[in-house]
Amino acid sequence: MSLTSLRLASVRSLTGLALTAVVAVSGLARAQNPAEATVPRSVMSEAMRVCAGYIGEAAPEDLQIVGSEKEAYVRQFSQGDLVYINRGRDANLQTGAEYQIVRNIGPVYDLADRRRKLGTLVQELGVLRITEVRDTSATGEITLICTGTVNLGDALIPYERRPIPTVRPYRPLSVVGAPTGRATGQILAGQLSREQLVRNDVVYINLGADNGLKVGDYLTVYRPLASDTVSRFRDDKIGQSRSNGFSSDRFRTRDNSSLASSQKGYPQVAERTPRNELPRTLVGEIVIVRTEANTAVGVLTRTTREAVVGDRVELQ
Template sequence: MGRIGEGNMNKIGWMLLLVSALSFGQGTQQQPAPQTGKPTVSVQIVQHNQRAITTSPTDVDVYCSGYITTDRIPENHYIVGGQNSPDQSRYAGGSDAAFIYGTGFKEGERIQIVRRVRDPNHYEMFKGQRSDVAKLGQPYFDVAIVRIVHVERNVSVAVPELNCTDIVVGDLAIPFVEREKPPYRNVKVDRYVAATGKTTGRIIMANEFDSYLSSNRKVYLNIGADKGLKVGDYLRATRSYDYKYHDPVDGLSSKAVTYDETQLKPPKPPRGVEREFPRLTLGDMIVLHVHPRSATAMILTSYEDIHVGDGVELMDTSDAPPLGPSSSLTPSQPAGNTANPASANPEAANAPTITCSASPATVRAGDRATISCDVASADNRPVTVRFSSNGGKLTTTGNRAVLDTSQTGPGPVNVRATALDDRDMSASAVSTVNVEAPPAPPAAASKLNELEFKPNSAYVDNRAKAMLDDIALRMQQDANSMLFLSGGSDANEAPRLATERAQNTMTYLTQSKGIDRRRILAKPGAKKSHTVEVWTIPPGATIPQQ
């Protein structure tokens, strides 16, 4: 076998590195056949299949995607509370009732709940991200679709029909508008595609302020109706190597030594050679809805993490027919492709089933409850369980979740468990944990006053008697409390004075004011002073340590 030149070796090394990265992203690798000659590198053209079972995005996809718009969203109708206010502040379960402030509603009317949002993160995924978002308008997240069930003068009652996240006070209520569900298409996605000259743009933000994205995530683009974008258009996500090399994070790897210690004077790549690398296709996405300057799209295929800041380019889908109900495709799986394979017979598929129970179903605030779920798949598909709640803190393990109510007020907490299989088919169950108010803390002793005595004297003078008259009146008004008298004496006084001062104080209260002696405890204390401390002891409280 002939000797391979150093230049070819370097080229092959780069290509093998790309193949290795793709294989790693796939999660499971097949062992390559033994090589007996010069290594070969192949790049697959991937035939992309849409999400399982459905031939178009689901209601959750379409109505829980959010958007950026320059259109003015009215703010005269909004959430002000709910059936369990003020104890409950988040509403997500099917039994939750939310109150909407405003007039003009009708029973049976469907309402969209949206949230005007701001990004709490100060870090920008790319320079100028915040200003770019501001140029496109105001971001809104979809929260829920609700139905009006009761109308009064200024407040109407609504129940959720579709929840994207918890409804909270201040969320906006706007008229429900039907959104188009574009059909999925049998699109081919090539890992490397040169610029086509079609409309290009950028991912400038993502739903829930996500930064690193994969299949099924919703993204916001800086191109919209102004660039001719339409619902159902497909775009590829792209990234240039020049961008990767100069990214503050990803570019750090370019600073590392890439040569092997066995190499002898390898050729040094020319400066800026990364600009000559082919543009990388990261995946594809479908446009869900379009606004004047932006659009919302859902990622379908992601060969690797897609980042906010990556580019997008309109794809030509003229030769990609829509998927029909009986579409049967046999795709070649790409390395790292996280898209779900389409079902050859969607009508025969069964969603998973799930049943859940809470134990205990009623807890004191601060206690914990365990939600246990049983899941099954008639089609023997792998199923995962996701939990969410409208209160408390959840810790999940497999099919179980522990609800911590330490930061929760009294009232019901709804825990939603969603069983999701590998085809994105799902079923949900809601368990309710009733949180009761914690028991009242035990009463504590409190200091009422401190009587001053003259040095070397245990005589209760008129000033002390005036204070004791007020204390006696309080004792008469609160027949269940006790009194604790703690006498003190200075270091240069006789120790017996501490006892005498406490006893004389008690004598005045019992003989002159008629307080039952059994309600008073008089003892010498440890405090070095010529005083008597007067403490009230409510029922159940302990005597203070002296």
């Protein structure tokens, strides 16, 4: 065998070994993926939970931020700033203790019954650690800040590390799933007054512990059929007569779907088939991370479309 032939044989041998190694590694990666998929994953981080806010009883305001070393030229404080508190040893404050910074925003009423007060929206602003305690005052350092800033007058409550649920194994959302018959409610609001909501957004629900909700429960987000959030304009007739691309007035139908239908086609269909018996519009899924008496805080874990304030929810 010539030297050239030996070299070609060696190259082919090395190439074969390399391909075998690649296949083996690829097979190992595929084998590991299912195991990786089963590793529990938290619904949200601790920092995200601290900043979620809630609707419930108003936070007590006897412990407040009343001053700062920077107050001569700054009215809003952020992470790392030192602030002064209106109580000290007289309120059993201790060095190293952590407190959550909160602000009472205002009352929240049920979307379905505007006379029913559900509680007060409490915004959670961050975490503070006591660094020095005196008889009637104390000093604290802001160790975590949420979206926004901390102001003079913001209240402090003991920081409580609450359990965070894990995301359950993946299961497809049923687009035509029938109602479960369990508790139903609505999305009251989104965090920071958001009205259009997407995956990982924090939302507030008008269902709570009194309705059987608990941390880790899942809710289906849905809309009744034909109640989507797209606004209609002039009964859907947005094209001018004789405009290119639109049907003429002579053959116009309610939805431009068929020349065989009539202007009365939609009401006739609705009479023959009650709309509440048809599948509802699936929007997404929420997992509950905190419950109060008649409200709850949840996180949108999955969405099929943009969710909005007022969308309906049902306990799975």
